[in-house]
Amino acid sequence: MPTANLPAIRACRSAWNKGRIVGQKRPLLPKHVWAIRVRLELAERHRDLALFNLAIDSKLRGCDLVKLRVPDVFAANQVKERASIIQSKTGRPVRFEITEGTRRSLARWMAEPLMIGSEYLWPGRFHERLHISTRQYARLVRDWVSSIGLEPSSYGTHSMRRTKVAQIYRKTGNLRAVQLLLGHTKMDSTVRYLGVDLEDALAISEGVDI
Template sequence: MFNLAIDSKLRGCDVVAMKVEDVAASGYTADHATVRQKKTGRPVRFELSEQTGQAVDDYLKAANKKPGEFLFTGRPGPERSMTTRQYARLVSEWIGSVGLDPWLFGTRSLRRTKATLIYRRAGNLRAVQLLLGHTKIESTARYLGIDVDDALAIVEQVDV
């Protein structure tokens, strides 16, 4: 779940709403997936790393998941998705188990992780904007904690 959250760069509400066919329409995890975001209604395409693909394949097999089912189900039953609160609790427990402070990291940290790494390595704010599904470059800069003047200077160097 956490690998998928990092690779997809989706908000928690979108991670828990994913269905099996979103990532494994043919029964095996695809290299790429597209999910429509709840907040914006816009589709976001993302790549799944080999490690994530293997983890999702193993999970699908162990949980006996079928197309049409939610990828991550909650307590009420298999026909309902995990709630964002359940997801947040799991992330908090996982963060604590790896020795980090759960008060400093959470579900948003998972969304931000890969986007920040991509920005640091490529310096391409527009690419990160597209990957996150943001409509405004200023939102992406603010989200990554980049000074708006620095971000705009980078944007001016990129032809769209």
């Protein structure tokens, strides 16, 4: 007796992103940055404060930030005012500033016993791991934003990378400067990364009177 070709029955599975906020992660606002800094200072979390501050200043991808070595930011017994590294993703150099507050927090962190003789700026806690992982860094970012009442799914490691350049772009409208600071090879990448749209362009244009 012939059998009918019936459609296969498949178990219903929830979408991987159900209940999650996907897409670009938001940059932190200045008030968020200061709120997190104050909490980390009060808790005397010296490593986290140094990592948070340098993440904001450097605008580095997480994969580059976690692999920073002490000589990248420290020379002649003091923290550098500017530093340069080769990006893992592009193989191109990028320079960044280290502001006074960040230099203080880095100096305080490097005075910790754990940092004596350490090659890496953020050493791992296990012998087989030379430095913290990008996963650990992502967990720290979630902890930081949660501590001030922000929704952690709206923020991530790229929020740290975008925070300072978002303010620079907002205040100056200078996309070329942002491109250089992020180490992008193409302006299109910078435009997409910042989420620049027609409203931004019009606002910049309205501010120029000729």
